[in-house]
Amino acid sequence: MTEMLFAVCDTATIVARTPNCxxxxxxxxxxxxxxxxxxxxxxxxxxxxxxxTVEGITPLETAERLKELGVLVYYLKFRTVEDIFKGLETIGxxxxxxxxxxxxxxxxxxxVAQIEVRHKEQATTPRVLAIAGYDPIYVxxxxxxxxxxxxxxxxxxxxxxxxxxQSREYILKAxxxxxxxxxxxxxxxxxxSIYPELRKINAYQQKRMYxxxxxxxxxxxxxxxxxxxxxxxxxxx
Numbered sequence: 107m108t109e110m111l112f113a114v115c116d117t118a119t120i121v122a123r124t125p126n127c128x129x130x131x132x133x134x135x136x137x138x139x140x141x142x143x144x145x146x147x148x149x150x151x152x153x154x155x156x157x158x159t160v161e162g163i164t165p166l167e168t169a170e171r172l173k174e175l176g177v178l179v180y181y182l183k184f185r186t187v188e189d190i191f192k193g194l195e196t197i198g199x200x201x202x203x204x205x206x207x208x209x210x211x212x213x214x215x216x217x218v219a220q221i222e223v224r225h226k227e228q229a230t231t232p233r234v235l236a237i238a239g240y241d242p243i244y245v246x247x248x249x250x251x252x253x254x255x256x257x258x259x260x261x262x263x264x265x266x267x268x269x270x271x272q273s274r275e276y277i278l279k280a281x282x283x284x285x286x287x288x289x290x291x292x293x294x295x296x297x298x299s300i301y302p303e304l305r306k307i308n309a310y311q312q313k314r315m316y317x318x319x320x321x322x323x324x325x326x327x328x329x330x331x332x333x334x335x336x337x338x339x340x341x342x343x
Contacts, residue, residue, distance in 0.1 A: 107158050107159060107160055107182070107326075108120075108123050108124070108127040108129075108133055109127075109129055109130065109325065109327035109328060109329065110158075110190075110193060110194055110197055110326070110327060110328060111158060111197065112130055112132060112133065113194065113210060113327075113328040114194055114197045114198050114201065114203055114206060114207045114210065115197070115201050115203065116201075116203070117132055119201065120136060121136070121137070121152045121153075121154050122136055122137045122138065122139045122148075122149075122152050122154070123136045123137075123138060123139070124138065124139060124140070124141040125138055125140060125141070126141075128321070129321065129327075129329075137152065139152070141164070144164075144168050144171075144172070146171065146172070146175065149172065149175070149177060150175060150177075154177055155177075155178070156177070156178050156179075156180055156200070157172060157177055157178070157179045157180070158179075158180050158182065158197070159179060159180070159181055159182075160181065160182055160183070160184065160326065161181045161182065161183040161184075164179065164181070169181075180200065182196065182197075182326075184251050184326035185249055185250070185251065185254070186251060186254040187218060187251060187254045187255060187258065187330055187334075188215075188254075189251070189326070190214075190251070190326045190327070190328075190330050191211040191212075191214055191215055192211070193326065194207045194210055194211045194214075194328065195207050195208055195211050210328065214328065214330065214331055217331045218258060218330075218331060218334065221258060221259070221331075221334055221335070221338065222258045222259075225258070225259050225260030226260070228260040231260060231261060231262050232260075232261040232262070232283045232284050232341055233261070233262050233263075233264040233280070233281075233282050233283045233284070234256055234261050234262065234263060234264055234282055234283070234284045234285075234286060234341070235263075235264040235265065235277065235280060235282035235284070235285050235286065235287075235309065236252050236263070236286040236287065236318075236323065237285065237286065237287030237288075237297065238270060238287075238324065240287075240296055240297050240300060241300055242271055243271070243272050243273070243274065243277065243301070244270045244271055244272075245265050245270055245271075245272050246263070246265070246270065246323075246324075247263075247265050247267055247268045247269050247270050248263055248265055248266055248267060248268050249268035250263075251326055251330075252323060255330070255333065255334050255337055256337070258334060259334065259337060259338050259341055259342075261284070261341055264280040264281075264282035264283075265280065274301050274303060274304060277301075277304055277307065278303070278304065278306060278307065280307075281307050281308055282307060282308065282309050283308050283309055283312070283314060284309050284314045284315075284316070284340065284341060285307070285309035285310070285314065285315045285316070286315075286316055286317075286318050286323065286337075286340070287315070287317070288315065288316075288317045289315065289316065289317045290313055290315045292317060293310075293315045298310065316340040318333075318336055318337065318340065319333075319336060322336060323337075
């Protein structure tokens with residue numbers, strides 16, 4: 107979320123960040139406000155007019171408490187790459203920088219369209235499993251932005267459910283062609299040492315295991331094109 111604000115807003119109007127915000131470099135000049143749990147006292151000291159957050163990150167009761175304290179909370183939802191572009195435009199409308207936001211969003215749209223056209227008529231559709239955590243196994247479910255990134259690249263998310271926690275049996279049945287979660291040696295020492303039976307999947311057998319940049323893969327941000335290009339390099343080396 108912070109990356110999107112820095113891309114659209116006058117950065118002087120951004121009064122704080124959470125501990126997880128580490129890009130762009132300018133974020134380190136902003137004070138940190140704890141978000142788990144929310145440091146209400148610090149929020150009141152900073153006196154923001156508005157807090158931007160992402161659906162599923164900030165509980166509704168937290169938003170209600172902030173509202174009681176005079177701070178509005180605006181939620182954005184990201185399920186597709188287009189949602190990111192619309193989110194940039196929405197932020198622009200709210201902060202009075204519509205033109206800058208639209209120019210950025212349209213520029214990113216054009217870049218994505220150029221990538222997508224390269225994969226329109228592919229003969230095969232690689233099935234990809236993106237892992238977010240090892241123990242327990244937590245994956246990027248079907249309702250995450252990564253599913254749309256893969257679609258743009260002519261690939262598919264091997265996970266058909268929206269929820270992230272999955273069993274070893276599910277992954278064996280899904281049998282992904284590509285595994286995102288770490289380089290082969292990292293996956294061998296970590297993931298596959300915990301779940302040796304998963305060495306049967308195609309991705310392991312074909313050594314199609316890759317370590318994407320985590321903040322690119324997991325975040326909704328203006329760097330989404332960079333993320334798609336990184337994934338493209340893994341899928342079509």
